[in-house]
Every structure is written in C-alpha cells, then in structure tokens.
Amino acid sequence: MSFEFLWRLPVHGDGRAFRKDEWHRGDYARLETSRRVFARTGLGRDGFTYYDHLSQIARAAELTGFDGVFIPQSAAGEEPLVVAGALAREVRSLKLVPSLPAPFLSAVYTAKIGVSFQRLTGGRLAFDFVTEEPTPNAWHGHKWSVAEQIARTDEFLDVVKGFWNNKAFTFHGRYYEVENGGFSDALSGQTLPTIYLSGETEEALALSAKHADVHFLPLEPAAQLRARIADLDARARAHGRALRYGLQADIFARHSDGAAWDYVRRLWEEAAAKTVSISGNPAASLPLKAEAFDALIEGPNLWTGFGHVRSGPAAGLVGGYADVAERIAEYVEAGVSSFAISANPHLEEAYRIGEQLLPQVRARIGALRAA
Amino acid sequence: MTQFHWRLPMHGDKADIGNSAVSRGNWSALRDGNQTPGLRHGRPDGFSYHDHLLEVAKAIEIAGFDGALIPSFPITDDPWVAATSIARQTRTFRFMIAFQPEWFNPLYAAKASASLQRLSGGRLLFNIITGGGGPQQLWWGDRIAHDDRYRRTTEFLDVFKGVWNGGPFSYDGKFYKVENAGLPEPLAGQKWPELYFAGSSNAALEAQGKHADFNLTHLEPIEQLRVKFDRVRELASKEGRRVKPAVRFNIFARRTEEEAWAEIRRAWGNVDWARYAGRFGQVRGDAVGSPSLSMHMPGPDKRVEDLKIGKFWAGFLPLGDPPALGVVGSYEQAAEAIDSLIDIGVEGFILAGTPHLEEALRVGEEVIPLVRGTAGIADIAAE
Numbered sequence A: 001m002s003f004e005f006l007w008r009l010p011v012h013g014d015g016r017a018f019r020k021d022e023w024h025r026g027d028y029a030r031l032e033t034s035r036r037v038f039a040r041t042g043l044g045r046d047g048f049t050y051y052d053h054l055s056q057i058a059r060a061a062e063l064t065g066f067d068g069v070f071i072p073q074s075a076a077g078e079e080p081l082v083v084a085g086a087l088a089r090e091v092r093s094l095k096l097v098p099s100l101p102a103p104f105l106s107a108v109y110t111a112k113i114g115v116s117f118q119r120l121t122g123g124r125l126a127f128d129f130v131t132e133e134p135t136p137n138a139w140h141g142h143k144w145s146v147a148e149q150i151a152r153t154d155e156f157l158d159v160v161k162g163f164w165n166n167k168a169f170t171f172h173g174r175y176y177e178v179e180n181g182g183f184s185d186a187l188s189g190q191t192l193p194t195i196y197l198s199g200e201t202e203e204a205l206a207l208s209a210k211h212a213d214v215h216f217l218p219l220e221p222a223a224q225l226r227a228r229i230a231d232l233d234a235r236a237r238a239h240g241r242a243l244r245y246g247l248q249a250d251i252f253a254r255h256s257d258g259a260a261w262d263y264v265r266r267l268w269e270e271a272a273a274k275t276v277s278i279s280g281n282p283a284a285s286l287p288l289k290a291e292a293f294d295a296l297i298e299g300p301n302l303w304t305g306f307g308h309v310r311s312g313p314a315a316g317l318v319g320g321y322a323d324v325a326e327r328i329a330e331y332v333e334a335g336v337s338s339f340a341i342s343a344n345p346h347l348e349e350a351y352r353i354g355e356q357l358l359p360q361v362r363a364r365i366g367a368l369r370a371a
Numbered sequence B: 001m002t003q004f005h006w007r008l009p010m011h012g013d014k015a016d017i018g019n020s021a022v023s024r025g026n027w028s029a030l031r032d033g034n035q036t037p038g039l040r041h042g043r044p045d046g047f048s049y050h051d052h053l054l055e056v057a058k059a060i061e062i063a064g065f066d067g068a069l070i071p072s073f074p075i076t077d078d079p080w081v082a083a084t085s086i087a088r089q090t091r092t093f094r095f096m097i098a099f100q101p102e103w104f105n106p107l108y109a110a111k112a113s114a115s116l117q118r119l120s121g122g123r124l125l126f127n128i129i130t131g132g133g134g135p136q137q138l139w140w141g142d143r144i145a146h147d148d149r150y151r152r153t154t155e156f157l158d159v160f161k162g163v164w165n166g167g168p169f170s171y172d173g174k175f176y177k178v179e180n181a182g183l184p185e186p187l188a189g190q191k192w193p194e195l196y197f198a199g200s201s202n203a204a205l206e207a208q209g210k211h212a213d214f215n216l217t218h219l220e221p222i223e224q225l226r227v228k229f230d231r232v233r234e235l236a237s238k239e240g241r242r243v244k245p246a247v248r249f250n251i252f253a254r255r256t257e258e259e260a261w262a263e264i265r266r267a268w269g270n271v272d273w274a275r276y277a278g279r280f281g282q283v284r285g286d287a288v289g290s291p292s293l294s295m296h297m298p299g300p301d302k303r304v305e306d307l308k309i310g311k312f313w314a315g316f317l318p319l320g321d322p323p324a325l326g327v328v329g330s331y332e333q334a335a336e337a338i339d340s341l342i343d344i345g346v347e348g349f350i351l352a353g354t355p356h357l358e359e360a361l362r363v364g365e366e367v368i369p370l371v372r373g374t375a376g377i378a379d380i381a382a383e
C-alpha cells in the first residue's frame, strides 16, 4: 500500500500563536497589536498578496518531499478552487486537493472544471467534498441539514462520475438533470480526480462507501480506528468497492517529547489568557482554562485542544520526532494511508516536518513492510 | 474610458487563418507541426494547451489590451481554471470569465470571485451569459426555459450583489432563498467585477437594465446596432442606470487593404465547407438574438466581395470564427471601423483575430494606436 502526505494550506491567515487575532500573515484577523502585517492582500503596501505567501508555502512543501497540498474550505478564507488554480503552475509535482461544498455547485460544471484542471496540471487534481453543521449565522445564508447536504453530494457525485466516464450520459435525479452529457474531443480521456470524503454520521458513511476513494477518519488512537475501518470496509464491499483511509491533523513535533509539549502548553496558556470566540465552533467560545490542558490529552501524543482555539481539525499529534513518527506508523499499520497535516506557522513547519519528521516516518514504514 | 479586450482562444487555434485544421491544442489529431501538445521525436512533448493560453495572455497584456474574454462552451477548457492560473503569471491582464448563473450557487460565486479579486488585485470581470437553450443547455444539466433563465440570471445577480459588501442580506426569490447572508471579512467589499452581459431578447435587455455594466453584442450593421443600443439605454434608464454598449468582432488587418483582401481570398479558397456545415449548420435552441449566426451563413457559391456590408465583412463563419460580421482592411480602415462604433456610443470592444497570439500583437501595435475616439490605450502605447 502506498501512502501520502499532504500539507494543509492556511487559507485564512497564519502566524505563530494559536489565536487568529494575533496572526500577522495576511489580513484575516482584526489585529489587537500594532505590529507590522505582511502579505496583506488588497492593501498592497509591500506589493505582496497573501497568495504569494500561499505559493511560498506550497513550494516549501514540494521541496521538502510532501506529495500534495490540501486546501481546506473555510468561511472567511480564500476559496480553495481559486487557490488551486493559482498554485497549479507554481508547483510541478504536488497533488492539489481543494475542498469544495458540492451542494453549491453544478455537478456538470464541476466535472468540466475537473477536466480542465487535469489538462492544466497533468492529472494532479483531487477533490475533497465537505458538509457543515447548519448554523443560524452561516455567511452563505443556507440552512441545509447535514443529511440534505449529503443527499445532494451523493447525486452530485453520481453525475460527476457518470458524465466523466460516458459519451452520452443522461440523468434525472432530485437535484440534478442532464441529457446527452459527456466529454468529447480534446476534453475526453482525462483521469477522474481522486474523491476524498469524511464524516461519521450514518449518511456520511453510506456516502463514502458508495463514492469515496479516500475517507478521512477522526483522529483517535490507532486501536479505535481499526473498528471504524473494519466497518467502512464492509460497507464499501457491499458496493464492490475498497476504500483508502486518511487523517487530518495538526502536528507539533520537536527534537524531544518535552520540547514539543512545552511549546504547545505555552501557546495554550497564551491563548487562554484572553477570551476566545471562534465562529462555527461552540466549544471554542467557552472560556479557556490554562489548567484544562492536561484533560485534553486523549492518548499517547494525542491532544484534542486545537479545536478549542481555532477552526480546523480538533485533534493533533504532539511530541518528539521519534514518538510522532511511531504514532503515524501505527496508523499506517491500522490501515491509514493519507495524512493531511499542518502546523503553524506553515512555511517554517513545512520545512521542519518535511526534513525532520517525514524521513523517520518513511523509515518506520519501510521497516514495517520488511517485517 | 473605452475598454479594449481581446479573446482567449479557448477552443484551440489555427496557425494561419487560411488553414482549416486547428493545430494549437488537441482539438484535432496530433500531427507534426501541432503545438501544445506537439510532437517531439514522434511522441507528445508533454505540453498542454494551457501553456499556449498563457503565451496568448502575455501577448495580449504586452500589446496593451485591458484583458480578454474567456468563452465557455462544452468543448472548451474552463475559464475559472484558466483565469486563476493566468492571474499569477500576468500583471495587468484582466480576465473576463464567461459565466452562466446555473453553474454556481450565487453565494459560492461571490466567494470565489472575491477570492479571485484578492488573488489578482481586482482584475476580474464577467461576461454574464444566460445560455442558448436546446441540447447544449441540457448537456450542462439545465432545462430552464428562455425567459425563466433570464429571471434566474436577475435573481442570481440580485444575490451576488446583495452579499458582495457583507451582510446581512436576505432574499426570497423563485430560484434562490437566503437568510442573513453576506461575504465575511476580509472577502467582503473587494473591487466590483464589472459585468458584461450578452443577450438581445427582451428578457435579456430587461435583465441588463437592472444589473449589467455593459451590453455585449455581436457586431451587426451600424443601423441595427444603433436601434439596439437605444433600446438598451431606454430600459436601463427606467432602472435609473446606464448600461454601456460593447461589441464583439474579429479584425483581419494588414499594412494595405489589398494585402488584407488577398489573404482573405486565399483563406476563402481553403474553406472546408463540410466541416463548416457541421459546426454552424444547425442552430438549435431558443436564443433570440444571434442574427449573425442565423442570417450570415454564406455557402461556397458566395464570393468574398459579395459579403461586404458597409465597413464590415460578413464572411467570418466559414473561416471558423464567429461572429459572422467583422472587419477586413488596412490598419487605418480597421481603426476607422472602430471609430465609427465609438461614434454611436460603443465603450467596450472585444476583438479577436486568428491566430490569436500574433494578431493580438498586430492589432495592439498597429490598429489601436490609430483609433481617434479614445485616449486610453494609445496613451499607454506612447508612454
């Protein structure tokens, strides 16, 4: 089994601190400090835009041996499709995985975008499709339940795949209708992008069994994931399919366990010193307590505090390079093969992880295989 | 200030207007002499058509145009993909994305557009198209009928505009319902992407009155255009707005008139009439306002001279390049034709010529500086 490491791009700003309102890279935060901000899109004083910085991060990931970039969907961040297009010609080999909300898109049009991206990049596009919990103040003003978003995504993927693989594709569904679709001529013959999906509801699991190439699991100790993987394997088999599995995680790795934990604890304490409010995450608007840190340790090197201080994956790995590499190898043994990982600040951490952690991970996986 | 745009050839291009085969891009069989992809030692050389599009975009930029229309049809590459990639590799080039409202939910469109404005420093504009109905509309997965499509376009733009500068914006339409929506900071309040808007039916003109910045029309005889633009003006003024006329056509200009016509005659002699009939022969659908397609489909019995209409020439369809009407002549004559359109109020031009890269440079260098009616692009050229 092959495995892949994707670097998650920070599409809504970046900085050293946990809290977004202290980030100085990009103009996404209302800054409480008077420090200089760089790569401020739109203001242009220094002539740089935040896309210059994203490009720099993607190149760092490419140079340090990542396989691709994962571009998350976030309310107040750059649109992943636009980011993917901007980066397409700036990195040579990286896979591009933009995360998209299928219910907001025409399925045929998305397939067309996919074909054109494959032509532009030599087949380096993959799609991640997401759903989100409805909230009363969602910026897009839609209140579709998760189940409805999944029902739409299901039909959407029926259409994308049918359109992609057939010359005269006709479809009459609840949400989508097509007559005599299919790509001809110059647009035919491209590779269908890999489909990444996620979610733990019954509907989400059913959708993945039918449509996912890769299903993102929640970050839990490897032993717990084995049960989830066995369940999904069985569901996929019922469709005559086999899934691959992925994890999304923040990784704070240092030369020793102690150094990593000290670092994360200090960031937590700094964040806890202020009131936090993070849109879309009810848990995050609770006042943070410095002493709550230890209660959020849920396994060896597994800390679930990230969701309390910012949007994105709640859990992450913290530890020395050797320990974190060991954890990742355990996940690989349990059946995980895609890792979409990040740490801020993303540019420097891409170098750290690419140079110091990934070689150890590869060595361990090599040893596992040999055994 | 008058805007001058060129067009990206999203459907491939020919190396010479007198060739019948598309040899740039893989829209026909790969032969020696083709490019993007080309053959190297008998094998595809690994380049994709985007490599050519990028070259064309840079030529358009250097030639001093404001930007280019990026058309969107079932056989073309996608304009969002092209624009996002080109944005990083050009400085002033403005991309006019051809867009049908059915393709994205207006909220997603607003977010992607705002993000593209941030990526490019505000270089996005749109050609809002509403689609021509018929089999092509069903191919896209859209079965809404003509006038309802324009209603959807209007609603789409109501919402798109409503959320652009932030919220809360609520809307209860036939096609879209949103509650307390609005682009979040820092995406809110980016530079507004100007809207060119195609369509000539009543439904189209009414929709434009409400939202368009430009009415984009294929070239037609001057008197017809004058009538259409009066109507556009009248409908827009009902909404208390001004919609600027814009015209799309091809230019084939050379140092002398004789040289230009000699080339056109050569091309006419090489027309592949069967291929042409296959491509433009049947115009099915419910589009109202494409007289250039339905009225000017000359056959092999016509001579080049038969197709002159005033300052214009109506033979571009057999040469493979809609719209039918365009301009052939010396550099001076081409500039005069542009001036005659400026005289009736045209403020936006979308020009093209085959091959697009070479002709962008020629028209930008030789024709546009001779246009009297505008200070804009000539000034840039003189700097």
Ligand SMILES: Cc1cc2nc3c(=O)[nH]c(=O)nc-3n(C[C@H](O)[C@H](O)[C@H](O)COP(=O)(O)O)c2cc1C
Residues within 6 Å of the ligand: B070, B071, B072, B073, B098, B127, B129, B130, B131, B132, B133, B198, B199, B200, B201, B202, B203, B204, B216, B217, B218, B248, B286, B287, B288, B289, B290
């Ligand atoms: C200048 C111009 C450019 C157009 N570009 C496109 C295009 O890129 N893609 C497309 O599907 N239709 C395009 N159309 C066609 C429109 O979608 C529509 O069918 C046409 O304007 C007829 O509208 P009407 O019935 O209101 O007159 C274009 C039309 C014009 C006039």
